[in-house]
Amino acid sequence: MMKGRVHKYARDNIDTDVIIPGPYLKIMDHNELAKHAMEGIDREFVKKVKKGDFILAGRNFGCGSSREHAPIALSYAGISAVLALSFARIFYRNAVDGAYLLPIEIGEDAYNGIEDGDELEIDIERNEVRNISKGKVYAMRPFPPLIKRIVDAGGLFNYTPE
Amino acid sequence: MCGMTITEKILARASNRERVTAGDVVFASVDKVMVHDVSGPGVMMVLRELERKGKRVERVWDPDRVWIAEDHFVPAVDKIAAENIITLERMSERFGIKKHFRYGLGQYGICHTLSHEEAMVLPGEVYVGGDSHTNTTGALGCFATGMGHTDIAYVLIHGKIWFRVPETLLFRLEGHIPPYIMAKDIILKIIGDNGTDVANYKAMQFAGSAVAEMPMDERFTLTNMTTEAGAKNGIIEPDERTIAYVKERTDRPFKALKGDDDAEYEEVFTYEVDELEPIVAKPYSPANIAYARELNSVEIDRAYIGSCTGAKYTDLLEAARILKGRKAKVRLEVLPASQSIYMKALKDGLLSIFLEAGAVIGPPTCGACCGAHMGVLAKDEVCVSTTNRNFPGRMGHVESKTYLASPKVVAASAVTGRITDPRDVADG
Numbered sequence: 001m002m003k004g005r006v007h008k009y010a011r012d013n014i015d016t017d018v019i020i021p022g023p024y025l026k027i028m029d030h031n032e033l034a035k036h037a038m039e040g041i042d043r044e045f046v047k048k049v050k051k052g053d054f055i056l057a058g059r060n061f062g063c064g065s066s067r068e069h070a071p072i073a074l075s076y077a078g079i080s081a082v083l084a085l086s087f088a089r090i091f092y093r094n095a096v097d098g099a100y101l102l103p104i105e106i107g108e109d110a111y112n113g114i115e116d117g118d119e120l121e122i123d124i125e126r127n128e129v130r131n132i133s134k135g136k137v138y139a140m141r142p143f144p145p146l147i148k149r150i151v152d153a154g155g156l157f158n159y160t161p162e
Numbered sequence: 163m164c165g166m167t168i169t170e171k172i173l174a175r176a177s178n179r180e181r182v183t184a185g186d187v188v189f190a191s192v193d194k195v196m197v198h199d200v201s202g203p204g205v206m207m208v209l210r211e212l213e214r215k216g217k218r219v220e221r222v223w224d225p226d227r228v229w230i231a232e233d234h235f236v237p238a239v240d241k242i243a244a245e246n247i248i249t250l251e252r253m254s255e256r257f258g259i260k261k262h263f264r265y266g267l268g269q270y271g272i273c274h275t276l277s278h279e280e281a282m283v284l285p286g287e288v289y290v291g292g293d294s295h296t297n298t299t300g301a302l303g304c305f306a307t308g309m310g311h312t313d314i315a316y317v318l319i320h321g322k323i324w325f326r327v328p329e330t331l332l333f334r335l336e337g338h339i340p341p342y343i344m345a346k347d348i349i350l351k352i353i354g355d356n357g358t359d360v361a362n363y364k365a366m367q368f369a370g371s372a373v374a375e376m377p378m379d380e381r382f383t384l385t386n387m388t389t390e391a392g393a394k395n396g397i398i399e400p401d402e403r404t405i406a407y408v409k410e411r412t413d414r415p416f417k418a419l420k421g422d423d424d425a426e427y428e429e430v431f432t433y434e435v436d437e438l439e440p441i442v443a444k445p446y447s448p449a450n451i452a453y454a455r456e457l458n459s460v461e462i463d464r465a466y467i468g469s470c471t472g473a474k475y476t477d478l479l480e481a482a483r484i485l486k487g488r489k490a491k492v493r494l495e496v497l498p499a500s501q502s503i504y505m506k507a508l509k510d511g512l513l514s515i516f517l518e519a520g521a522v523i524g525p526p527t528c529g530a531c532c533g534a535h536m537g538v539l540a541k542d543e544v545c546v547s548t549t550n551r552n553f554p555g556r557m558g559h560v561e562s563k564t565y566l567a568s569p570k571v572v573a574a575s576a577v578t579g580r581i582t583d584p585r586d587v588a589d590g
Binding site: 015024028040041063066089093094099145157 | 187189199200201204207208212234235239240242243246290293294296308309310311312313315316324327358359362363392394447492531533534551553554555556558
């Protein structure tokens with residue numbers, strides 16, 4: 001069970017260049033990358049975010065580059081899950097295989113109903129997103145079976161293919 | 163039961179199955195894997211973390227299937243970039259990786275260009291690279307896709323990785339390509355019409371008479387930009403031109419595959435290329451398209467000819483045809499995609515044309531395409547570029563503006579200082 005506050009960016013196509021701009025790609029230190037998370041979209045982000053918090057966004061979150069720096073920067077900035085209407089494929093893989101954060105696919109109801117600053121609880125066993133601030137419960141799209149096994153194992157390197 | 167697409171056939175072969183269908187999850191054997199100066203150090207970080215947990219990696223699964231490019235921050239832009247290059251050197255030495263293209267030591271360049279120029283990857287293979295534009299190489303008829311460094315590290319150790327077999331969107335490009343149209347116009351049109359996530363998790367396959375008549379360089383532009391439509395892979399079935407291209411570069415054997423006649427495509431899109439007009443993608447999305455002529459009032463500060471998308475030999479040649487005997491009105495940069503393209507452009511006189519036009523010629527590097535170096539944009543600066551992305555801050559300041567276009571449009575625009583349709587300058 002994960003609990004945290006949501007940072008809502010009500011837009012589609014939040015790309016990897018705004019999550020962590022290109023000039024920082026040469027940096028490998030995770031904590032250093034975290035200082036620049038979401039710099040291209042919100043310079044206040046790293047000051048506001050607390051450990052365990054969530055991001056809420058629209059379609060195609062994480063589109064663009066294959067840079068694993070994107071989920072790393074978000075994770076080390078404190079983000080434990082991104083809730084979005086859909087995810088770009090490489091961001092999704094990187095988030096799960098590297099066990100940095102959970103990519104949670106939600107529906108329009110949750111996207112529209114959850115507001116910036118709301119307190120949420122995410123339960124990936126029941127596939128539920130609970131909005132504690134508003135007293136509402138939304139369904140999340142269950143992880144496909146392989147993804148769930150990798151998540152449960154704690155990343156691809158801890159997962160043993162059957 | 164219907165047949166398989168080329169993507170399904172390659173993944174079936176690589177996962178030792180009779181057949182796979184879109185939606186199946188497979189652990190497939192990988193034939194080739196690439197890292198560069200961003201993803202390579204990332205991989206080494208993963209290996210260090212494994213070592214810290216007591217699982218030191220002594221060897222990679224097959225060093226002859228691994229290759230290394232130096233392209234993003236080279237020549238080393240600062241101390242960190244220089245350390246990353248040393249990390250790559252240590253990586254090749256530790257694991258016995260022989261194919262390492264070093265800058266300043268002969269042939270090197272942008273990984274996606276080397277992948278086909280140097281026949282690092284062959285038709286029918288499964289190829290993964292630590293870079294999103296790995297899709298480019300699919301124009302050889304291989305399954306080519308980009309991944310992050312954890313996945314790449316996993317492949318280096320195990321030689322295989324999981325894939326969800328993608329559905330295929332088939333794009334039929336019919337008719338003949340007009341002289342003012344390039345593959346870049348076609349792919350921008352496709353992305354503009356269908357959106358930047360139309361192919362998310364899916365394969366984009368190109369076929370039709372217009373693809374058949376395209377030189378390989380142009381086909382690589384199509385598959386390169388499938389990444390901008392979200393695609394897992396871009397692919398073109400090999401034809402005689404593909405086979406000849408590969409055989410000119412290697413005598414290693416390969417097995418070219420094609421899809422079955424009754425393969426199932428999720429959707430088929432048809433474009434008549436005769437009707438196309440030069441297209442530009444406005445800031446801040448490759449899908450935000452307009453005709454070049456509609457943007458003729460847009461004044462530019464910079465013209466950039468570079469990257470895996472737009473600095474292949476054909477790209478330089480087409481730009482030079484327009485720039486010949488003319489002066490650029492705005493700052494013009496040309497960065498050939500590889501050392502061999504640079505040399506051919508030198509021998510064929512293209513570099514003289516660029517220099518006489520006033521251009522600065524840079525070394526092969528990803529350069530300003532990813533905002534790294536070599537002509538980064540300031541706030542409010544406007545650039546027309548042969549590259550593939552124009553997200554906020556992509557080429558520099560978050561309030562700079564990049565317009566994506568074909569090399570012909572970029573060359574014509576450099577001459578006039580405004581976004582210009584190549585038909586509106588003579589010889590365009």
